[in-house]
Amino acid sequence: MYEVWWILWCPTFNKKRADDKGLENSLCVMRNLSYQLYMELPPSVRLHLEGPTRDYASRDSATIGCFTMYSKKNPEPQGAEWLWHPQVVVLYKLVLQNKDISSSSREAAIGALQNITAGEGRWSSVLSGVMMERERMLPILLDLLDTNSDMELRPLTGLLRNLARHSTNKDRIAKNMVNVLVSKLPCDGLQKMPSSEVVINICGALNHLVTCSCVAASDISYFNGLPKLVGIKTFHDNSSGSLKAARAASTVLYNMFQYNKLHKDYKLKGFVRRDFTDATI
Known part of the structure; x- marks a missing residue:
């Protein structure tokens, strides 16, 4: 030591x-x-x-x-x-x-x-x-x-x-962290890099922020995290790692939908209720 x-x-x-x-x-x-x-x-x-x-x-x-x-x-x-x-x-x-x-x-x-x-x-x-x-x-x-x-x-x-x-202070950390974390997410669950473990960690961090911060949910949307999260949830190869990543992304999306005042923004970006609430993975 x-x-x-x-x-x-x-x-x-x-x-x-x-x-x-x-x-x-x-x-x-x-x-x-x-x-x-x-x-x-x-x-x-x-x-x-x-x-x-x-x-x-x-x-x-x-x-x-x-x-x-x-x-x-x-x-x-x-x-x-x-x-x-x-x-x-x-x-x-x-x-x-x-x-x-x-x-x-x-x-x-x-x-x-x-x-x-x-x-x-x-x-x-x-x-x-x-x-x-x-x-x-x-x-x-x-x-x-x-x-x-x-x-x-x-x-x-x-x-x-x-x-x-x-x-x-989830709002403060979200303003610094969300953009960088979203940028590291793959476009869907079929990509091999970064690994499923990294994707799960990123989704876990985002979820810790989203559950307590509307700012975090808004920033994920603003920095184009929605298509990535939906892609990870929807398109995967059914392997254990990709399924866990899909469930992690699904959890973030579900909690983002709890902020009613952001629904209009989600809709303007082309996302509907089932994108956030359909968790049949």
Whole structure:
């Protein structure tokens, strides 16, 4: 764990360091160790992070309490705490900001971030807030979507799905995220790239936004996401992955139709009720 932090902060962290195999290996270890992290934690640690109850007044107040909890006792993460401490987000941010970093290192860092923001628990929400509010990482992540590497897109879109779930201001994140996500969707479910897993993640992120934000539904329509979603739902090869993608697209469409004030806009674009409500997949 400490090797990664030392390499990143070392004054000689240049292109040679960015390609360092030790850095790549360390990041891969951190990604692997953080997989299903909250299920694997000892009960005492889980209670420490999640608290005795999930009935909190707000995510922001919980976040402040979490930083206070750590800063008073241990200013620096100790041992395994590197896996879930808020400070580790800074580490991953440095990796993703470095243009000379290897694809494998970038993929591992994204995968680790996906792991520590997964699920509906309090701590995954806290770390999502650290990424979004304190470290302002959304623009960095959205820029990284400009790739055709499915190996990178799978964890990246999974991470964005987590962030969309935990965001407390769905309207604001929709204004930044919807256009880029829609641009990555294929025209229908018959295309092989991006993979079904990526399509499912994108639809999942869009759905987290749409269920709470009319702005998200409107932006999907504005940025020509409707023909793509309908195409994914309607045209597929009946494989397991494409059927799951079709159901994911169908769910987004169904929830978009719940905003009655947008029906006129949908109709003007040539879409009718059955495009949104027919879920016989």
